[in-house]
Amino acid sequence: MKNLYYFKQIFISLMAILILSWAFWQxxxxxxxxxxxxxxxxxxxxxxxxxxxxxxKKISTIFQYIFRLSFFVYIIGxxxxxxxxxxxxxxxxxxxxxxxxxxxxxxxxxxxxx
Numbered sequence: 001m002k003n004l005y006y007f008k009q010i011f012i013s014l015m016a017i018l019i020l021s022w023a024f025w026q027x028x029x030x031x032x033x034x035x036x037x038x039x040x041x042x043x044x045x046x047x048x049x050x051x052x053x054x055x056x057k058k059i060s061t062i063f064q065y066i067f068r069l070s071f072f073v074y075i076i077g078x079x080x081x082x083x084x085x086x087x088x089x090x091x092x093x094x095x096x097x098x099x100x101x102x103x104x105x106x107x108x109x110x111x112x113x114x
Contacts, residue, residue, distance in 0.1 A: 003053060006049045006050075006052055006053040007053070009045065009049040010046060010049045010050055010053070013042050013043075013045040013046040013049065014046055016038075016042040016045075017039065017042045017043055017046060020035055020038055020039040020042055021039065023035055024036070024039055037070045037071065037073055037074035037077075038074070040066070040067075040070040041067050041070050041071055041074075044063045044064070044066040044067035044070065045063075045067055047060075047063045048060045048063035048064050048067065051063065065113075068112050068113070069113075072105065072108065072109055072112075075101065075105045075108075076105065078101075079098050079101055079102055079105065082094055082095075082097055082098055083095065083098050086098070
């Protein structure tokens with residue numbers, strides 16, 4: 001039953017890799033920056049479950065950390081851009097989003113890598 005779940009995750013991540021790769025190569029630089037963390041996350045999930053399928057738990061854990069790190073980089077990038085946008089456009093209400101997500105992101109990072 002576990003193997004069926006692994007195959008399902010591998011298939012879903014492979015479809016995400018194909019769609020994101022296509023989108024990555026079809027767009028301009030700034031869009032590529034936005035797509036990159038999702039592409040890295042999809043590749044990490046693909047290899048994580050591929051190695052779990054072959055009972056290689058230690059190697060799978062490496063890809064699990066790559067996924068987490070890539071997701072964390074995306075969240076921090078989002079928060080930095082939101083802060084920049086809030087100050088440049090004087091939309092200070094957007095700083096509420098940063099105030100909520102920054103402590104959650106730090107807590108997430110500490111729990112996963114700490």
